[in-house]
Amino acid sequence: MEENRKLYSAVQPTNNLTIGNYAGAVKNFVALQNDYDCFYAIANMHAITVRQEPAELRKRTLALAALYIACGIDPDKCVLYVQSHVSAHAELCWVLNTFTYVGEMERMTQFKDKSRKHADNINMGLMDYPVLMAADILLYQARFVPVGQDQRQHLEISRDIAQRFNNAYSPTFTVPEGIYMKAGAKIGDLSDPAKKMSKSAENANGSVFLTDDRDTVIRKFKRAVTDSLSCVKYDPENQPGVSNLLSIYSVFANKSVAEAEKEFEGVGYGDFKLAVGETVADMLAPIQSEQARLLQDKAYLDGVLKSGAEKARYVANKTLAKVYKKIGFYGV
């Protein structure tokens, strides 16, 4: 039998992406595309679990498609598509809901965090987010899922749901495995490194966006929180700010954290922060100009997304048909 090399991941078009999304997800998507059969989605169905401005959501969906490509994702090698273009995601989610317990969902860290952040809109979709994510992955029979550490708990639930379904009927879903990169799997907020850097963080100074211009990037890094130890060392427990900056540098300079530590031995925090900022800004400049160029060519982007949706639908509908048959849905 042919080895299963299918890989699935997605990013929500909730805001401009941060360097955390790049480090934990997109950079790895590019590296993995040569060795795996990759499905990369723009998760707009997940995005609406938090209220979105419709015109902005539409705009950011296309911007994310352009960004994926500008970062190096090749639409001829991967299936790049928009989640809502494949209705099987919602259909499988409904079935999987009946294999998921309310108590499990209430325990999810992201649900608790987002419920606190959006106390006026704790909707069912917010709670159901991990089940939709399970549907995303399981539809493609994906064996590998590259995500940041913040998604580990959700991936575990996807595995549990897959196993539950397989045990109830017969082997139907591939049980997915997470791929977590060593460097950059969890980038912290620059103002509060204990918190993950997030697209929709309230304090925009703590998040560096892939769309930030050079001056903004450098200004944000100059303001980054460090400590009073005056020593550039990777020690997340005692020096969370400095360690976070070293992780960021290692991702953007393509060096190991140990190499980075060595490079900044004896360097003052001011110069260290400036060097990290300049390295990030240098890496972002060509991505930004390529994204801008692609956004001028809407017909090309629409074509990529249309063809991606067709390929995704073909695979997803095969799994959905199998599921419907197993659970006893009458077909004509």
Ligand code: AQP
């Ligand atoms: N700080 C981070 N460090 C490393 N990886 C991260 N990811 C997110 N933040 C970091 C990874 O990015 C991918 C896409 O995430 P998502 O858009 O699906 O949602 P998210 O994890 O909820 O990301 P954000 O930035 O925090 O978005 P908002 O603010 O809208 O909720 C995932 O692989 C994630 O692990």
